[in-house]
Amino acid sequence: MGVKNLWDILESCKKILPLHHLQNKRVCIDLSCWIVQLHNVCKSHSCIKDKVYLSALFHRLKALIALNCSLIFVTDGSIPAIKMSTYRRRLGSENEATRDEMNLQKVSSLPRNMGSEFSCMIKEAKVLGMALGIPCLDGLEEAEAQCALLDAESLCDGCFSTDSDIFLFGARTVYRDICLGEGGYVVCYEMVDIERKLGFGRNSLITLALLLGSDYSQGVHGFGRETACQIVKSVGDDSVLQRIASEGLAFAKKMRGPKKQSQALKCNTNQENDLVHNVNIASEKNQQWDNQFLQVIDAYLKPKCHSADSEAVHRVLGQYPFQRFKLHEICAQFFCWTPEKTDEYILPKIAERDLRRFANLRATSSELGVQLPLCELPVICPISAIIKHRRMRGRDYYEVTWEERDRLQTSIVPADLVESACPEKIVEFENRRALGKKKNHKPRSKKAGNSTAVSEIDQKLQNLLLDAEPGRNDICNAIVYYPQGCTSNVLPEVIDLSGSTQPEVIDLLQSNKPEVIDLLSPSPVKAGKRQEVIERQIDVICLSDSETDTSSLENEDEERGLSLFIANKKEDLPGFRD
8 A cells, every 4th residue: 555645646747658667677576466456457266276376477577687687576474563554454453453553563574374365376476486487575574665775775776566665764766556468558756746746755655645644654634645745845855854753743833723622712711621631631642642643753764674785685686597497497387387387488588688698798808998799708609690671660670589598589670689689680581681692693695686687677667768868759648547556467457648538638637646656767666665566566657559550660660579578577576476
């Protein structure tokens, strides 16, 4: 739970950060909060039996492992004495809870029931974490207090917890929630933003817990969220706890209740006597509450935790190996997975984590001024070669092969990671791809041959027409008409323009849109024209004599030679064959 309404008060300081924000960070995890969060997704008996919460924890952990995020599980120890009343109230024992509140000095911390269903779920999560190389720190009392101490001592970069009182224990960076999948993110709160935007430091947050209520106190009746925030801001973070220690909560009531004081002055004498009697009773009760509040303040400022230089803390700060075969046994027991399925889930993530560590090594070497080629590095590059470039969900990836990986041949990794770890592999891949494209390029010999044959025909036509000067007028007076829809079996018609049927020819031209071919100035046949000739299937061009002019024998021989030349060449061209 934490502090009542504190997450709502801190809403303006919430930040949504992309999941890769956790890359290369060390993060503490309040394991109880995660198990409760995952268990609340589905509380049915079948989900508990099938270990759905544990499977969800596995997928959450492997996503963070791929980012080279060093994780530390932190679990709860004994229940603090000051929390006993809240604990019994949650169990429904109101009478015992009230007695504990009035006798905090006589109540000691209570060991947790390690045989409960929830404790068994915590044990399973710890076993799974150890197989993945995630150590666990068993707290003395509150897990969030232990996480906050590690964060305050800069032994980690942040804490995962849903208990808002983690700020009261001294945490600086808190991740409240995490979302995986496409566009994954984390919900982050930082104490720097809380101090800058709201003006609340650690002392102010502890005072809000006293007024609004928390796991350690029920709060003060009549104080809402806005009133409590106004009072704490008016006093200031530096002196608010000193005011409580010297005056108790009287200063807060004085600042809140000028109207009640004015109403009390209007009461008669009997009412004043009753009021004095009630005030005396209330003052005795307030004295008890003030003593309790001092204990609450002390519990937040001085929680029972492993110190930063303790052996337990040093033990969890080291790196632990990934136990592949142990993970096979656990996944087979909890999820009924085969070893192949387990490897399919976890091995690509482990390989990606190792690649990030290799990238960090090269970045550190560059910062120190050591620029070594890939082949001279003391550590072997995890990537053997790049196979293919991929584009997925708007991001660039590479499919790569790995060096010395059991049962892992290929996987897909982000392109920016490969570029930072081993840009030489990208250069090799681009060179291979460019060489492959060059080898696959083949010239189009058929089209080149057709173009050469057409050029020869055009040159021959030009030579023949230049030699046939006397018959130029005859050729110019003739047009070739192609009936609409003609096929290769229909010969074109030759129309004489020098005769008396010229108007009929004009009508024919307008209706069928013929083409006039000027053979005196032929142009090179282009691809489009050649295709048009192929479609019309011109077999023979016949130039007949006009009625008024007789061609010479020399011109007839040249025309006959031209027809034979075209007939021979059409057999050589694939497009002219029937």
